[in-house]
Amino acid sequence: MSSREDILGRVRARLNRGATNAALAREQMLAALSQRTQGPKPAVDAAPEALLARFREKSEVMASTVDIVATEAEVPAAVARYLVAMKLPKTAVAWPSLTTLDWATAGLTVEGRGARDADLVGITGCFCAVAETGTLMLCSSPGTPAAVSLLPETHIAIVRAPRIVPHMEDAWNLARKELGSLPRAVNFISGPSRTGDIEQTIVLGAHGPYRVHLVIVKE
Amino acid sequence: MESKSMHFKANASAKLADVVLQGNLKNAKGKFVTARAKAITELDDFEATRDAAVAIRNKVIDNLDIWLETFERKAEDTGAKVLWAKDGAEVCRLVVEIARKHGVKKVTKSKSMLSEEAGLNQALEAAGVQPVETDLGEYILQIDDNDPPSHIIAPAVHKSLDDVANLFHKVHGTPRKTEIPALTREAREVLREHFLSAEMGMSGGNFLVAETGSVALVTNEGNGRMVTTLPRVHVVVTGIEKVIPTLEDLSTLMRLLPRSATGQSISNYFSILTGTKRPGDHDGPEHLYFVLVDSGRADVVASDFHEMLRCIRCGACMNHCPVYQTIGGHAYGWVYPGPMGSVLTPLYTGLDKALDLPHAATLCNQCGVVCPVKIPLPELLRKLREKQTEQGMRPFTERLGLRLWAWVAQKPKLYALGAKIGARYLKWLAGDSDRIRLLPAAPEWSKGRDFPAPQGKTFREMYAARKGQP
Structure with a gap:
């Protein structure tokens, strides 16, 4: 007997599985999968200004820094400003989907591709953002590779304010509506990577970025 | 991992005398307990969220076979392969086979307690595959001659900054550093090389989502992302009880x-x-494998201990346990320490292999109060004690003592006489003090505590004397 049959067989025996209770269990399962009942959620004011304010506040709690600009055209200059202020290189890897922005005029050298170990700055967008916890939702695809937000020491993320949703549940609904099925990797990111494994002392920059900077576009 | 739970008493005594460990435990306890208390106030209704989480976990565990089949089908639809392992030995065999099939020389690992259960690192090494632990805590333990974890969330909580500084200096051959950020940076650089060169990544699974056939991973360091993004093979090793229905349920549990x-x-x-x-x-990996592991879990379904399968491995029970906080995780002798470990170890390794663990609790119910999925841990510990007694596993002297007491207790006159003599003897033993330092009948037991001295008369004597008085 295969291990699969052995394991499932013992579970079935313990549950006194028979045709009748199996049919009932399947019915309950299908109901659960189609109803997708949501649990209790902390109240989040869904007015656009309030969503933005909460997202910003919670992001800062998670040690991200935040800049707000009016239009997408202002993003390259905002990124350049941050890199100069932080004395960081003006060369970056970005999601291929972001190469339409005019990085050169802002004095930046930006390559749209997957990330490599040597990349020091990674620029990404996000699928949406969650106000409840100050969290970015990134979905992998050819235009949005996962490692760009992971390998570089600095991660800069562009967040469009209308894409800030109250809760993670809203993010799932948006993904179902716009993507149909889940991409290979959905990464929820809340601030720079960190560890507390030596004497429970929090240190930023464990294996992923040391710093996460958010450029929020209001339009 | 071989269980050393039979040596609980001796281990616990040694840990009590360990000054460094005692300091670390005190330090960690304050941080986890205070932070949790604050964080749960952010939820408008913590209790309702707990109830919802209990319902989610029960929904699957009460029909585990059906949910497992669904998860398997969904995962295979996405291109993953689903394998099943009855025990640790089979986990090792399957993972080594996968490594061989894909010509793997090095495996980077994100934290997996199940891999500890199975002793997977030893099996990989024996097969000529280098396992590299990448969670900072797990890495510290691995390079310290495979020191076992002592906490499921903070595996190296028993190590001091000094320990880590010495270890890195010795193993990496670098100048000794004493700042925590510098040590973290050093580990980052060493491990980055491994992340980039490993052909296979291994992770546990915090949850398996039946709706989408996905695995959900929670990390702070980013190592979980590294091992599942960079290598060309990803293997998830996780328990069969980790399935949850939907992405909405995932949000609630998160x-x-x-x-x-x-x-x-x-x-x-x-x-x-x-x-x-x-x-x-x-x-992203070209090959994805799920190894769904039983290792004792299937037999807990619909048993007296089924509630234990709800566990989401948060570690709150140990953070709040006065016993864990006093002796640390190693004393428990196996992979899982604290209250959840005292239930899981006997269930997964055998009741007779962990005789002291169900007794390593004051039954104060701190663990039950903080458990996010409301597992009645003290009740389960009590049930384990009952099983031990039913199966004649308690020591001969304890059994004899209890039988003697039961016999006497059924004879009221004899019982009264015994109590009378006992109360006077203990009062005499206490002398002028109101405490007895050492009970001759139970020297071991009274070594760590004082026994309150009786008044010298029994309750029944005093009741009889006061009868009729206003």
Whole structure:
């Protein structure tokens, strides 16, 4: 007997599985999968200004820094400003989907591709953002590779304010509506990577970025 | 991992005398407990969220076979392969086979307690595959001659800064550093090389989502993302009880897990991984395997202990346990310490292999109060004690003593006489003090505590004397 049959067989025996209770269990399962009942959620004011304010506040709690600009055209200059202020290189890897922005005029050298170990700055967008916890939702695809937000020491993320949703549940609904099925990797990111494994002392920059900077576009 | 739970008493005594460990435990306790207390107030209704989490976990565990079949089908639809392992030995065999099939020389690992259960690192090494632990805590333990973890969330909580500084200096051959950020940077650089060169990544699974056939991983360091993004093979080793129905359920459980574990509102990284690298993708594994592990879990379904299967491995029970906080995790002798470990170890390794663990609790119910999925841990510990007694596993002297007491207790006159003599003897023993330092009948037991001295008369004597008085 295969291990699969052995394991499932013992579970079935313990549950006194028979045709009748199996049919009932399947019915309950299908109901659960189609109803997708949501649990209790902390109240989040869904007015656009309030969503933005909460997202910003919670992001800062998670040690991200935040800049707000009016239009997408202002993003390259905002990124350049941050890199100069932080004395960081003006060369970056970005999601291929972001190469339409005019990085050169802002004095930046930006390559749209997957990330490599040597990349020091990674620029990404996000699928949406969650106000409840100050969290970015990134979905992998050819235009949005996962490692760009992971390998570089600095991660800069562009967040469009209308894409800030109250809760993670809203993010799932948006993904179902716009993507149909889940991409290979959905990464929820809340601030720079960190560890507390030596004497429970929090240190930023464990294996992923040391710093996460958010450029929020209001339009 | 071989269980050393039979030596609980001796281990616990040694840990009590360990000054460094005692300091670390005190330090960690304050941080986890305070942060959790604050974090749960962010939820408008913590209790309702707990109830919802209980319902989610029960929904699956009460029909585990059906949910497992569904998860398996969904995962295979995404291009993953689903394998099943009855025990640790089979986990090792399957993972080594996968490594061989794909010509793997090095495996980077994100934290997996099940891999500890199975002793997977030893098996990989024996097969000529280098396992590299990448969670900072697990890495520290691995390079310290495979020191076992002492906490499921903070595996190296028993190590001091000094320990880590000496260890890195010795193993990496670098100048000795004493600042925590510098040590973290050093580990980052060493491990980055491994992340980039490993052909296979291994992770546990915080949850398996039946709706989408995905695995959900929670990490703060980003190592979970590294091992599931960079290597060309990803193997998930996880218990059969980890299935949950939907992404909505995942959101509910994620409101509880980081808060209960470290007191964070959310972990820095929370990844939901579905299938393999898609056409045109720049990163992600070409092969994804799930190894669904039984190792004792199937037999807990619909048993007296079924509630234990709800556990989401947050570690809140140990953070709040006066016994764990006093002796640390190693004394428990196996993979899982604290109250959840005292239930799981006998269930998964055998009741007779961990005789002291169900007794390593004051039954104060701190663990039950903080458990995000409301597992009645003290009740389960009590049930384990009952099983031990039913199966004649308690020591001969204890059994004899209890039988003697039962016999006497059925004879009221004899019982009264015994109590009378006993009360006077103990009063005499206490002398002028109101405490007895050492009970001759139970020297071991009274070594760590004083026994209150009786008044010299029994309750019944005093009751008889006062009868009729106003």
